Amino acid sequence: MSKTSVNEESVGVLESRMKAFRQHSLNLDLTRGKPSPEQLALSDSLDGILDGDYRLENGTDARNYGGLRGIPEARRLGAQLLETDPDNVIVCGNSSLQAMHLVMDTAMNHGLFHERYSDLGPTRAVVPVPGYDRHFTLTESFGIEMISIPMTATGPDMDALEEVIASDTQCRFLWCVPKYSNPTGCVYDPDTVNRIAALPSKAPGPLLILWDNAYAVHDFDLPKKELAPILTFARDHRTEDSVIMFASTSKITFAGGGIAFIGGSQNTLQAIESRLEVMTIGPDKVNQLRHAKFLNGRLEDHMAAHARILKPKFDAVERCLQQHLGNRDLATWTRPEGGYFVALSTPPGFANQVVAMAATAGLALTPAGATFPYSHDPEDSVIRIAPTFASTSEIETAIEVLAVCLELSIRTGS
Numbered sequence: 001m002s003k004t005s006v007n008e009e010s011v012g013v014l015e016s017r018m019k020a021f022r023q024h025s026l027n028l029d030l031t032r033g034k035p036s037p038e039q040l041a042l043s044d045s046l047d048g049i050l051d052g053d054y055r056l057e058n059g060t061d062a063r064n065y066g067g068l069r070g071i072p073e074a075r076r077l078g079a080q081l082l083e084t085d086p087d088n089v090i091v092c093g094n095s096s097l098q099a100m101h102l103v104m105d106t107a108m109n110h111g112l113f114h115e116r117y118s119d120l121g122p123t124r125a126v127v128p129v130p131g132y133d134r135h136f137t138l139t140e141s142f143g144i145e146m147i148s149i150p151m152t153a154t155g156p157d158m159d160a161l162e163e164v165i166a167s168d169t170q171c172r173f174l175w176c177v178p179k180y181s182n183p184t185g186c187v188y189d190p191d192t193v194n195r196i197a198a199l200p201s202k203a204p205g206p207l208l209i210l211w212d213n214a215y216a217v218h219d220f221d222l223p224k225k226e227l228a229p230i231l232t233f234a235r236d237h238r239t240e241d242s243v244i245m246f247a248s249t250s251k252i253t254f255a256g257g258g259i260a261f262i263g264g265s266q267n268t269l270q271a272i273e274s275r276l277e278v279m280t281i282g283p284d285k286v287n288q289l290r291h292a293k294f295l296n297g298r299l300e301d302h303m304a305a306h307a308r309i310l311k312p313k314f315d316a317v318e319r320c321l322q323q324h325l326g327n328r329d330l331a332t333w334t335r336p337e338g339g340y341f342v343a344l345s346t347p348p349g350f351a352n353q354v355v356a357m358a359a360t361a362g363l364a365l366t367p368a369g370a371t372f373p374y375s376h377d378p379e380d381s382v383i384r385i386a387p388t389f390a391s392t393s394e395i396e397t398a399i400e401v402l403a404v405c406l407e408l409s410i411r412t413g414s
Contacts, residue, residue, distance in 0.1 A: 010407075010411060011408065011411050011412060014404055014407055014408040014411065015408065017404050018357075018360075018361060018404060018405070018408060021361035021362065021401055021404070022360060022361050022362070024362070025362060026361060026362030026363060026397065026401070027362055028362055028363045028364065028390065028394055028397060028398045028401070029363075029364045029389065029390065030363070030364065030365055030366075030385055030386050030387060030390060030395075030398055031364050031365060031366050031386060032366070032386055032389070033182070033251070033340035033341055033386045033388055033389075034255065034386075034388060034389040035251055035255050035388060035389070036309065036388060036389050036390075038309050039251075039306055039309055039310075039388070040254060040255065042253075042302065042305050042306065042309075043252075043253035043254055043294065043302075045294065046253060046254065046257075046290050046291070046294050049290055049293050049294055050286070050289060050290060050293065054286060054289065056071050056072065056073065056285075056289065057072065057073060058072070062285040062286050062288070062289045063285075063286060064282075065281045065282045066281070066282045067282050067283065067285055068090075068273050068276050068277065068280070068282060068283070069089075069090045069091065069269065069273060070089070070090055070091025070092075070259075070283060070285070070288055071091065071285050071288045071289060071292065072086065073288070073289065073292035073293075073296060074091040074259060074285075074288035074289070074291060074292045075087075075089040075090075075091055076292070076296060077249075077259075077261075077291065077292055077295055077296055077299070078090075078091055078247065078261035078263065079263075080217075080299060081213065081216045081217060081247040081261060082213060082216070082231075082245045082247050082261060082263040083213075083216075083227065083229040083231075084229065084231050084245070084263050087266070088231065088263050088264060088265065088266075088269070089261055089262070089263050089269075090261065090262040090263075090269055090272060090273065090276075091259055091260075091261055091283060091288055092259065092260040092261065092262060092283060093259070093260060093283060093284060094248075094250070094256060094257055094258050094259060094260065094287075095248070095250075095260055096212070096214065096246045096247060096248035096250065096260040096261070097134055097138065098260070099246055099260050099261075099262050100135075100138060100210065100212070100246055101138060102262075102272065102275060102276075103208075103210070103244055103262065103272065104138065104139075104142060104173070104210075105142075105275075106271060106272065106275050107172070107173075107208055108123070108142055108144075110275060111271075112208075112241075112267075112268065112271040112272075113241060113267050113268075113271055114206050115206075117172050117206070120170075120172075120205065120206075121170060122145065122170050123142075123143075123144045123145070123170060123172045123173075124144065124145045124146070124147055124168060124170045124171050124172065124173075125139045125144050125145070125146050125147070125171070125172065125173035125174070125175065126146075126147050126149055126161065126164055126165065126171055126173070126174045126175070127139070127146050127147070127148055127149070127175050127373055128148075128149050128150070128151045128155070128156040128161075128175070128176065128181075129148040129149065129150060129151060129371065129372050129373070130151065130183055130184060130343060130371035130372060130377075130382045130384070131151070131175065131177065131181070131182065131183075131371055131372070132175070132177055132182040132183075132212070132371075133366075133370045133371060133375075135175045135177075135210075135212070136372075136373045136374070136375075139173070139175070139373075140373070140374070144172075144173065146373035146374070147164060147168070147171070148372065148373060149161045149164065151181065151184055151186065152186070153186055154186065154187075154188060154189040154191075154192055155176075155178070155181075155186060155187075155188035155189065155192035155193075155196075156176070156192070156196075158191075158192055158195045158196075161174075161196075161199070162195065162199065162202065165199050165202060165203050165207065166202050166203070166204070168204075169204045169205055170205070171203065171205070171207060172205070172206060172207060172208060173207070173208050173210055174196070174199065174207065174208070174209050174210065175210050175212065176188070176196065176209065176210065176211050176212065177212050177213075177214060177215070178193065178211060178212075178213060178227055178230070179213055179215050179216055179218075179225070179227045179338070179339075180215035180218055180336055180337075180338045180339025180340070181339075182214070182215075182339070182340065182341055182371075182384075183334075183341040183342070183343040183371050183382075183384040183385075184334045184336075184341075184343045185334045185335075185336025185337070185338070185339050185341060185342065185343070186334070186336075187225055187227060187337075188227065188228070189228075190228040193227070193228040193229075193230050193233055194228070194233045196209060196230065197209075197230050197233035197234040197236075197237050197239055197243065198233075198237045198239065199239075200237075200239040200242035200243075201237050201238065201239050206242070207242055208242055208243075208244060209230070209242055209243045209244065210244055210246070211230055211243060211244065211245040211246065211263075212245075212246045212247075213227070213245060213246065213247045214246070214247065214248070214250075214251070215251070215338060215339040215340065216247055217252070217299060217300075217303045218251060218303065218306070218310075218338045218339050218340070219303065219307065219337065219338040220307045220310065220311040220314065220336075220337055220338050221307065221311070221337065222300070222304060222307075224300075224303075224338075225337055225338065230243055230245070231243055231245065231263065231264075231265075240264070240265040241264075241265045241267045241268055243264060243265075244262065244263070244264045244268055245261075245262070245263035245264060246260070246261065246262060246263070247260070247261045247263070248260035248261065249291055249295070251306075251340065252295070252299075252302070252303070252306070253291060253294070253295070257287070258287075258291065259284075259287060259288055259291050307338075310388060312392055313387045313388065313390070313392055313395055314336065314342070314387060316387070316392045316395045316396055316399075317342050317385060317387050317395060317399060318335060318342075320395070320396050320399035320400065320403075321333055321344070321399060321403070324399065324400060324403030324404075325403050325406070325407075330346075330347075330403075330406060330407060330410060331344055331345060331346050331347075331406060332344070332345045333345065333385075340386060340388050341384055341385065341386055342384075342385040342387070343371070343382055343383075343384055343385070344382070344383045344384075344385055344402075345381050345382055345383075346381045346382075346383065346406055346409075346410075347381065347410060348379045348380060348381050349379075349380050349381070350380065350381065350406065350409050350410060351368035351369070351377060351380045351381050351382055351383050352368040352369065352380055353409045354368070354383060354402070354405045354406050354409050355367060355368045355383060357405040357408070357409060358401055358402055358405045361401050361404075361405065362401075363398050363401045363402065363405075365383060365384070365385070365402070366383070366384040366386065368380065368382070368383060369382075370384065371384055383402075385399075385402075
């Protein structure tokens with residue numbers, strides 16, 4: 001049998017499988033990194049945990065006004081997530097994305113401890129790619145141009161990043177997801193963290209490092225994978241005022257009812273507090289107290305329970321990708337040890353087609369290009385897989401559909 005006839009037969013089999021998927025009216029969704037109901041249920045005891053006692057450890061009533069930087073108990077929790085001291089933490093509302101907006105708006109339109117960036121001419125931000133789509137949307141909302149830097153297995157391509165920062169006088173922001181990065185799942189190594197901490201001292205103008213440690217404790221196995229503490233390196237380089245860290249409990253307790261954290265130097269926190277004074281008389285300290293009582297002293301055990309739910313799902317992704325695509329030169333993918341995503345890379349020019357074809361079979365995937373600024377992947381090759389919300393059986397079917405769509409796209413070339 002000739003090679004051509006083998007390929008023709010394979011295409012026919014693949015088309016038959018696609019027809020069967022469509023006839024089954026599948027409804028599979030791997031679009032966003034949402035906690036599953038089983039994960040959310042791990043925190044159900046948040047309700048009622050205070051049992052009518054709203055006093056903080058210092059006797060303050062959490063139900064009243066005040067405390068812009070957050071309660072001491074919650075600042076200690078944030079310090080665990082951000083690998084810093086409680087004095088370097090502000091506790092916010094339920095959204096770290098809102099905290100990021102606050103910081104960017106302050107820097108752009110009010111000034112942190114230097115001129116407003118909007119007074120300094122056009123502003124640019126450096127973004128490692130593939131990266132987090134909401135960072136891109138937030139940055140674009142301020143009219144800030146984005147410059148892409150490729151990711152490696154240990155973080156951004158530092159030679160390329162250092163060259164851009166040193167030569168571009170309008171770079172003001174650098175986005176980083178340093179642990180289990182969205183979507184590749186990589187963890188920045190200590191040398192990368194140290195070199196990033198030094199960047200503001202090499203920049204021709206003010207530069208803010210936006211350090212989004214969203215997956216700080218989201219390991220699949222213990223002991224957890226360590227991330228070098230950037231604020232410690234920044235103090236050595238005397239750049240601590242240029243590093244602003246973020247974290248939240250959104251994927252630890254209730255996704256819509258958690259608390260978020262901003263970490264940084266005292267100068268940074270004072271500037272942020274000055275903006276908060278205009279907006280609020282105080283945060284929701286009752287929710288802060290609930291989370292502190294629930295998580296302080298048992299955070300590792302709680303995250304181990306998350307891992308027992310999540311790891312089998314990521315194992316299923318890896319097993320099924322190997323089964324359907326392994327050793328066939330059709331795709332490569334990441335194998336994260338924590339976090340919420342897997343990044344699959346197709347040959348150039350196929351990601352959009354695969355995502356569109358999968359939709360006809362009832363599988364919803366993150367739009368191709370979403371992990372790049374302006375939703376444009378120049379290689380059209382990256383597909384983000386978000387398996388956390390689906391069941392293991394749904395994941396197995398979804399990966400089979402994805403693999404068939406990819407192989408059919410490549411074999412037909414259309």
